[in-house]
Amino acid sequence: MEAHLPETPYMTTQHAGLEKEIRYVTKPFEVKHIRSLFEGTDPIMHEIAFNLISGDQVEVDRLTREALARGFEANAVLDDGLIAGMAVVGIKFRDNIIFVPEVLIAARAMKAGMAYIEPILSESGVEPVGTVIMGTVKGDLHDIGKNLCIMMLRGAGFVVHDLGVDTKPEEFIDAVLEHGAQVLGMSALLTTTMPNMGRAIEAFEAEGLREEVSIMVGGAPVTQEFAEDMGADGYGKDAIACVDMARALVGVRDGSAPLETAAGAREASS
């Protein structure tokens, strides 16, 4: 594996393990973005990110507690540790360096850290890339894939409101209105519940709200073709495609190039 890695132009952190992970990121604008996430942050954040990438939930649990005890803000631990680590995981997943089981243990580690952070999280001052509503459609109880998407979306700077599973069209509508979301993401894992995505889209049309929000869909049985047929604006085949789609959808709306938007927002925040 090592042999495939390009020379690193510079080191951002003192953490050899994390540096090695960062070197899996090869696209220039992504390298810039990922390095900006770790630039100048405390070594404990690098520890947290590294252990999250390795899927070590015990260490992430311990380090999160330690960071909070040392007086770091919950938001800082979230953004500079957990989410920064997840951003690397997302890219490795997209580039087929890691697969679902490895993403799942990273997600489990993230969950371990979130257990301490979530209760004390305050409204962060950072301008979000966009607001997304996510939910699994009516009749469907699968949420593992959707939750991965949410983690990655948060990792990319989106504010995400999770409606959980078995979500009725009205609930999607209410949430979009309440949070003024630009994007709605629906997930379905069953052939028999996939049509409920189309029904939800029809409900938006019936309420005259279809123009208010961009709708993306995903989940194992969904294809680009199905997505187009049901009138969705976008489709994501996996969690990382979901993030790219969300970026494209908000990018189109505010007129800037989608990927620059995300990177720009992160830089502005650091």
Added chain:
Amino acid sequence: MSPIHHAGRELDSAAGMTIFDYADSLSVRVPTSCGRSGECHECIVEVRSGMEGLTPPTESERFLRGGYRLACQAAVAEVDADVEFAVLRRQPRILTRSVRRRTAPAPLTERRGSGVYFGEERVDAYRDGIYGLAVDVGTTTVALNVVDLERAEVVHTASFENPQRFGGSDVMHRISYDGGEHSGELRRVMLSAINFEVGEVCRRLGIHRRRIYEAVFVGNSTMRDIVFGVDVQSIGEKPYKSLTEVELEAGERSTTALEVRARDLDLRIFPGANVYSPPLVGCHVGSDVTADLMAVGMNEQDDAVMLVDVGTNTEVVVGNRLRMMAASCPAGPAFEGGAITYGMPGYDGAVEAVGLSEDGAPVRYETIGGAPAEGICGSGLVDLLSELRRTGRMNELGAFNDGAGEFYFAPDRDMYVSRADLSALAQAKSANFCGQWIVLRRYGITPEEVSRLYLAGGFANYVDAGHAVSIGFIANVPEERVAKVGNASLEGATIMLTSGRAREAAEELVRRIEHVELETAPDFFDIFVEGCMFKPMQMPRASTGAAAP
């Protein structure tokens, strides 16, 4: 001119010739019963390549999707196209063997004097024998036993691929298909196929099909209800119940068992024959599991045992005769040939056993029938995963320790498993793991406390139990307590065919089973992640206890 291919043999193609004509020339038997008019829908073939070179689908093929055609309708239009077709396989290796359980027969159909009686009713004059038919309708394969009811003896066993494949490979797809514009088609092809097979078997045995006076059908809720013409849409949606279950709960019927006459089903045996299907366990856990439980004698078990019927949907039952819990685990088809680069079901040519060594010696593998490797089936995959772990080539998460992207299990045939394959296998394995873990925990016991683990169905009969335990595919019950029971569903159906008492016992039994919905486990995610790892199941003692969720 391009050739037309079937199973490695080829013929020159000529415009206007149908696939059926080619099959004839190659002496390949394709079932049909309508004189090739497109009516019986039995001659479905899979067109693996060259679809564009065939005539467009006719009106009678409208029900087919994807790469399927009727052999009698599809003709060569473009002689330059390279057409390859495959007949749906009729003899999968799996599913026909099973445990034989000695049960005292108490047949419902009997000879009394010169008459044939079903209970108290005289149904026919006795001629030359009384036979019965037991059928296990699986999503992938159908297996049947013809039983001499006078001697309570199986006289013939047959199996064939479920012809409903064009309606999707899993039950949810079939439900969607059946709810669409071709509603009823799945039932029709299934009955045609069964009628065809029964005809073949009768011919071989030299008996008249009208001498079959009784039948028992078992299957998962969807398969069974399709056969009986019960609307299956409710099984596709929350809360996933058969219409018979909904009616039972509404007090409109007293059991989910079904009983009709053969003529009402278009089943071509004695027209007045009683056709019975035992009660469902609940939701997706169908009457095939009820039959499994009868085959392993659950109604006589005092100690806690566990039954795992491995398949696209694996069923798990834990308990003893007084109290049982059951769950259905949506594993998907990864271990049965689906979604894996070189995956295939257990047919000839499938790699079924794999051995690796630490010292770099070449891979040792065996195929079914000793044929050249065509792919790898479930038991081969379990061996491979276990051996990759044992020899330190792969970590728990399915990543190769040398950083490679794939591992060649049959280098001579250029066949490998990729990391994406391992990821799909991890998820399918995890679904099996979750079902066993959650049901054991709810029941309040650990694997060590399971007095017997019955492994049923599909490839489970051929699996190396030690290897399956080592990767957490099955709970780590001591190997000597693992009993492979083969096609227990067919055996259970046969038991119920030969005994009215067994049917009563089955009714009793299902009332004592509690259906566990896996999604109600609050920590499902954590268990699923644990289950994705290729390592033995480690159930902490503290996590069990009847009170646990």
